[in-house]
Amino acid sequence: MAATFFHQPVAGLNGWGIDVPSFGSSRIFGKLLSTRLFFNSSYHKLQHPVLGSISHDSSTESSLILIRHGESMWNEKNLFTGCCDVPLTKRGVEEAIEAGKRISYIPVDLIFTSGLIRAKMTAMLAMTQHQEKKVPIIVHNESEQATLWSGVYSEKTTNQSIPVITTWQLNERMYGDLQGLNKKDIAEKYGKEQVREWRRSYDISPPNGESLEMCSRRAVAYFKDFIEPHLESGKHVMVAAHANSLRSIIMYLDRLTPQEVTSLEMSTGIPLLYIYKEGKFSSRGSPVGSTEAGVYAYTQVII
Ligand SMILES: O=C(O)[C@@H](CO)OP(=O)(O)O
Numbered sequence: 001m002a003a004t005f006f007h008q009p010v011a012g013l014n015g016w017g018i019d020v021p022s023f024g025s026s027r028i029f030g031k032l033l034s035t036r037l038f039f040n041s042s043y044h045k046l047q048h049p050v051l052g053s054i055s056h057d058s059s060t061e062s063s064l065i066l067i068r069h070g071e072s073m074w075n076e077k078n079l080f081t082g083c084c085d086v087p088l089t090k091r092g093v094e095e096a097i098e099a100g101k102r103i104s105y106i107p108v109d110l111i112f113t114s115g116l117i118r119a120k121m122t123a124m125l126a127m128t129q130h131q132e133k134k135v136p137i138i139v140h141n142e143s144e145q146a147t148l149w150s151g152v153y154s155e156k157t158t159n160q161s162i163p164v165i166t167t168w169q170l171n172e173r174m175y176g177d178l179q180g181l182n183k184k185d186i187a188e189k190y191g192k193e194q195v196r197e198w199r200r201s202y203d204i205s206p207p208n209g210e211s212l213e214m215c216s217r218r219a220v221a222y223f224k225d226f227i228e229p230h231l232e233s234g235k236h237v238m239v240a241a242h243a244n245s246l247r248s249i250i251m252y253l254d255r256l257t258p259q260e261v262t263s264l265e266m267s268t269g270i271p272l273l274y275i276y277k278e279g280k281f282s283s284r285g286s287p288v289g290s291t292e293a294g295v296y297a298y299t300q301v302i303i
Contacts, residue, residue, distance in 0.1 A: 009151025010158045061277040062231045063106050065238040066246055067126065069118040070095035070269040078183050082175030082209065088121050095269025096122040100129030102287040103271050107236040111136055111162055112227055114170035114241045122269065123164060123240035138164045169222035172242035176209025202258035212261065216248030223249050231276040253281045 070092030074081040088096065103126065111127070113119040120138070127136045140146040152158050178186060178198065187195040198206040205211040219241075230237055239249070243266050251261045253274060273284040 010155045062234050063236045064274040065271050067240050067271040068266045069122040072118045080175045080178040082179045085116050096125035099269045099271045100126030104129045104131050108238045109235040111164040111238045113166050115166050115168040119240040134162045136162045136164045169218045170241040170245050173210040173215035173244040177207040200262045215244050219245040219248045220252045
């Protein structure tokens, strides 16, 4: 006899009740799916190892954590990576876990990552350290079947979970013909200035790749359309992505000029905290680790 207990999943694309592009529109900015939200910001008293108890009033403000993935196997080899989908190194895994410790006391209701494994690994590893011990679950919205087959049928389990939305719009900039090439070799061949322009200028593209401006058009549009509304509604959000997709988002949040963004660098695996309140973002830098006085998220050195 067929089991009779199957019914509508509590969680799945619609069941999570989150606004994300549907599978029919996941490659373009399509209509939002508006459904009931099962996730509530129920935890307000998390313990920081140094600062102690931190209260969050989700009715007035929400937190946004941005994190660049930990060191990848191509970061280690100094190769242009772009949209090539390479995993973390052991060091990258450790960075992600350390990042998780730094943010373990900050509430997280919803996670967005790029579609690339290094960002997904970073988010998942970081969440293993979180005080709430909720389980991050990747939302599969690539087809109707994927949505159905990944359904969760327990409301209790759903409430102990954090939906993880993966999206290509948060991917690293596409590095074109440079992908897989060594950064030092290319600097020797074309000159440091040329390579610096390809890597850090705002509107100059690497050969057949995306400029930061092009990357920003999709990453910032996604942020405004699909992430900001959750912050507005009081949800605490983590975004795990890449040096350049995050540079473009930080440019938007911090209102940097195209000139200023050229000197913005991001370290691997260092989380950055923003507070969203009354339509404004304020940067709180990087959450302090348990064993140090502070940490710098930005560095100036490239190549
Ligand atoms: O290779 C890449 O994809 C990026 C990030 O690692 O490099 P860059 O610092 O040159 O933007």
